[in-house]
Amino acid sequence: MRVGYTSVAESDDVEMHVLPLGHDNASRRSLTGAGTIAALATRGGAELMQQCPRLAELLAQLRAALVAQRADAPTTLIRVDQLDADERGLLGDILGEGEVSGIVALPDRRVAQIQESVLAGLWRVRIEGEAGQLALDYLEIGTIPEIVARAAQDFPAAEIAISEAPAGAMNVMPVLAEIRQRMAAHRASAPSHVINFTLLPMSEADMAHLASTLGNGPIQLYSRGYGSCRVLATGARHVWSVQFLNAMETPILDTIEIGDVPAAVRAADEDFQDSAERLGEIIEAYFA
Structure with a gap:
């Protein structure tokens, strides 16, 4: 799911790119130092x-x-x-x-x-x-820098409003109910709860409704560790879109994490x- 924070015409949204600027720039310094x-x-x-x-x-x-x-x-x-x-x-x-x-x-x-x-x-x-x-x-x-942790806590909404299921929906409504329950139950430093869309059948209508319900968050992080990983905050507190990518930047593992800043980008x-x-x-x- 790509829920990147983006600008919208005639809107007050802050312009941000789906991936951090320069994440794939060949001129970046070597990781080896x-x-x-x-x-x-x-x-x-x-x-x-x-x-x-x-x-x-x-x-x-x-x-x-x-x-x-x-x-x-x-x-x-x-x-x-x-x-x-x-x-x-x-x-x-x-x-x-x-x-x-x-x-x-x-x-x-x-x-x-x-x-x-x-x-x-x-x-x-x-x-x-x-x-x-x-x-x-x-x-x-x-x-993780404090500015990331604070933005994750202060900006997103503490609750989500779940509207009626769209035409063609399969599993989005129970997924949203699970997300809302896990949001309410989460406590700082507790293990994150992961919903794996790679294993869960979700239609295009499901994913569109999920993205519109969760909204866009203020944080985008990208890791080039043992495998590339894209971590995006949604507009719901404690809810993150976490995607692991192959060499072609195609998601091979697509998940939602409910918890603190995901471990994939933390020291x-x-x-x-x-x-x-x-x-x-x-x-x-x-x-x-």
């Missing part, structure tokens, strides 16, 4: 420390925060506005672009861009300001520890 090594290898540790003292301090701060972070703990925000342009550029090379990216529509009609770094659990968040100018740019360590405890070790190796090799 090879660009990081190439950028750093041309400079010695003493040179980097002299030219980028604030960046060296920031990296040590990031490593300490990753060591301390846990999946069930609040996220840690770290500002980058103290860095000059060169340091920001080098920070971008070090962070690279990891598996998960996305966008969040904010209530004031601005858009937040979310990008996980090659260090899983370390995110970069950019929020546009007036006339598309960058207003905020910060790093965040946690399972886990082991990610923080692995990322802390990787960042420690970079610091030791290039900033010591």
